[in-house]
Amino acid sequence: MIPAAFEYYRPKDMAGVLSILEEHGDDARVMAGGHSLIPMMKLRMADVPHLIDLQDVGGMSDIAVTADSIRIGAMVTQHDIIDHDGLASAAPILREAALQIADPQVRYMGTVGGNVANGDPGNDMPGLMQCLDAAFTVVGAEGERDIPARDFYEAAYMTAREDEEVLTAVMIPAPQGGYAYEKQKRKIGDYATAAAAVQIVKDGGSCVSASIAMTNLSDTPIYSEDAGAALVGTSVDDAAIKAAIAAMLGDIDPTEDNRGPVAFKKHVAGVILRRAIERAWSRA
């Protein structure tokens, strides 16, 4: 468990980061909390000859909550999310989800930016951000651009971010209605067997909008537009939930691993989604 030799950089500003990235291309990588990257380097699954630590680059550690949107800097840790009361009232699903990530030690180090940029299908925040219709701000030599979370993930560890770009912030439109983040895992610190992020808006007795995303059930997070649509216009009764589950099952593509075979994962995905919908609806 010893990584291959690497060069370590700790630039003071983004310009410094970008110039190292420019110089070394995909031989260079940024490191935020290091809690996904360092294990992969130690297993020699990631070869990073030039490692750029983002800790001293300022301006990425703020959380800004306004009436209609939330901006979370890339270096905000998962612990900061749990700790932030303004965030907890504006978007309580973030705290509910963050509390189900890893364990306190990891959450003190792991960042939001690292979690969404990593591209590991096991990470919880990508699905969460798709559910919330967030956008990721990235900066490169050509300047800044925003990429919708729902367009960001291409395959395991493959995202729409270019190698020379750095993710600086996550922008979230203020979430409406009821919410739930439901996750089944084998133990503390485990990635999901199946997880569902649900945000539902209720008007009168019926659902006017619903957003559903699933985690660790494909090689990318799955935003299931059809699952959400199945709830809209209904009273979120058993039939509607069944329709949503059926739609979601059509979108996911789990693989067998130590957590269990495909049939089990699909079954659990359905159960977890049902629970998430019911809880979100009860809070809507």
Place this chain on the structure above:
Amino acid sequence: MKDEVDSREDRVANLKGMGCSRKRVEDARFTQGKGNYVDDVKLDGMLFGDFVRSPYAHARIKSIDTEAALKVKGVLAVLTAKDLEPLGLHWMPTLAGDKQMVLADGKVLFQGQEVAFVVAEDRYAAADGIEAVEVEYEELEVIVDPFKAMESDVVLREDLVAEDGSLPDGAHGPRKHHNHIFTWEAGDKEPTEEVIANAEVVAEESMYYHRTHPCPLETCGCVASMDKVNGKLTLWGTFQAPHAIRTVVSLISGIEEHNIRVISPDIGGGFGNKVGAYPGYVCSVVASIVTGKPVKWIEDRMDNLMTTAFARDYWMKGRISATKEGKITGLHCHVTADHGGFDACADPTKFPAGFMNICTGSYDIPTAFLEVDGVYTNKAPGGVSYRCSFRVTEAVYFIERMIEVLAIELNMDAAELRRINFIKKEQFPYTAALGWEYDSGDYHTAWDKALKTVDYEGLRAEQAQRVEDFKAGKTRSLMGIGLSFFTEIVGAGPVKNCDILGLGMFDSCEIRIHPTGSAIARLGTISQGQGHATTFAQILASEIGLPADSITIEEGDTDTAPYGLGTYGSRSTPVAGAATAMAGRKIRAKAQMIAAYLLEVHDDDVEFDVDRFVVKGAPERFKTMKEIAFAAYNQAIPGIEPGLEAVSYYDPPNMTYPFGAYICVMDIDVDTGVTDIRRFYALDDCGTRINPMIIEGQVHGGLTEALAVALGQEIAYDDMGNVKTGTLMDFFLPTAWEVPNYETDYTVTPSPHHPIGAKGVGESPHVGGVPCFSNAVQDAFRAFGNRHTNMPHDHWRIWKTANELGLHD
């Protein structure tokens, strides 16, 4: 000298002797990060060695090219089997009478096998050197299933087949097939078959006790330092048996035993994983001899999980017969034991399947037969007793499952079935059908206490209601009540039948009383977290009347400690604890003579009283042990040598047989397979209780490891022999989060043959806990037709059980 305390009660309390929940003296250093583990050993010029390991489970090695590795900065040497061969060290003997490759000699037999040893200036350079070693492999057919191994033409161990194709006997007799290691039998075959054939009721079941791993927090490692000037080898290591290691190192290296010093410093958990001898030890010693510098080797977590000593991997097939009323008449057990590529099982030599023949459990079973076949496969070697005496966890799991299956067959309550079959109090000492003589027990009392405490009847009523509700669609949760009653067999053991590689399994204690009334005692055991420095001082305090706080306990340095066989199999208290008491009694005997002289009375006219000798009938006339100690050194006493020291080597007359009654109440989410342990009650009877707080700690730890094994901890392989659970992401190590609240309780049935009546407790909770957790899961599904499902009961396997019983339709 003045007498510091007055009342007898105060004097007893002041000793902190047996029965006192004395705080662990070890914890001051452990909780402050001041422990001294092997990896803390840092010597001048120390080098670091690490292994090139095989990515394949079965392959021939065509070539090993070390040239590029030797060019890596900081790399000094790369050892292969070719370098060890001239020294005769490319293979080494195993504890089970087999031999094992130190470095791959022409082929590899399991993934992670040691292929070459890279010696470098530090562990970083070693890791880079490993990457640069080029090994050319030719893949061979992989066998991970022991039943297939017994039918396959593929020969795993060519070294065990004669030139003419015949099979020479193995260490334990004739072999049936080239991938077969041994057959071991206990009991009476024909009578057992006859009883079962004619029985009113017979229950049959096959079960797999999966492969798992002890996974101590500290992995295995060592530092070897050969001093070429004085010819002395010092070996620090994570050894559960330092003296045995010294002897083995001497035998295989030819270095005289007095020139070898083995030191086990603080050890971060062992659980059986640190009993055996590993290639890392041999390679470090050789590397130190070759380079003339100290060499350290420390496993990383994956090395530890994948290569050093696994546990279990027993395929067990049972038949149990009974009368219609439930009185058990016979038991038959066959085991196919998967030992991996080499037989490196750590058992007493005469017991290749350990004490599996304790599998009649706590029951009065008149007729029984056990047969075990050991088999080679392409998996890592090992087969250690993970927090249990030799294979006792397997035995107890087997019988406690068979009892449940029989209860189903009889349509009877499993608690009642146990009760009517328990060995009765008046039957002890009891000789079991498979040969062991149980020393003492009172099973009915323990069982009744346990059932009453948890309100067993009430729980069954609640469970029946839950089943009703489930059937009515009111709940998706089922309730399981897990029962287990276990009898352990610990304290190996009597030298007449217990030895490892010819080393008798006695143990020892040596005491020196200092003139001012404090003491040091050294033992042949070594604590790995059990708290020996605390509890052995308590035994001595009660025996010699000096406060435990004034007694230093030292273990683990073979230059100073008396010879002993180490710590595993809950043997420290039964064997070394007995030696401690006996040595203490020798001290006391001499002290009595000194006291009598000082008090000017006859030896027989004084008697021991807590911390002093008093003149019989005149308690105001006394000499404290402190005074006696001073006199022993500083006063000329006619006919008595100066000094106050004693040594005892204790060869136990029998094993000890702790027992216990455990009950687990569990809720199971039928849809997700998620379990929730609502209650866990553990009653342990370990005989005389030395330190109740340490007992409780041991019970908590053992139960937690039991929970792990029952609910998810496994070493799983795919068909290609790749380890699927090589990191702690997939290998389940429970944390405070997964662990329920444990309720502990006890009864006390002392061992009649142990000097202080103590039996040992460290492993009981693991042995009894595994079947208890498993039975809870299985019991939840009993109402729906479940008989048996294999562990580990992780989410998907529980889900599968529910699914197969049609509970998801």
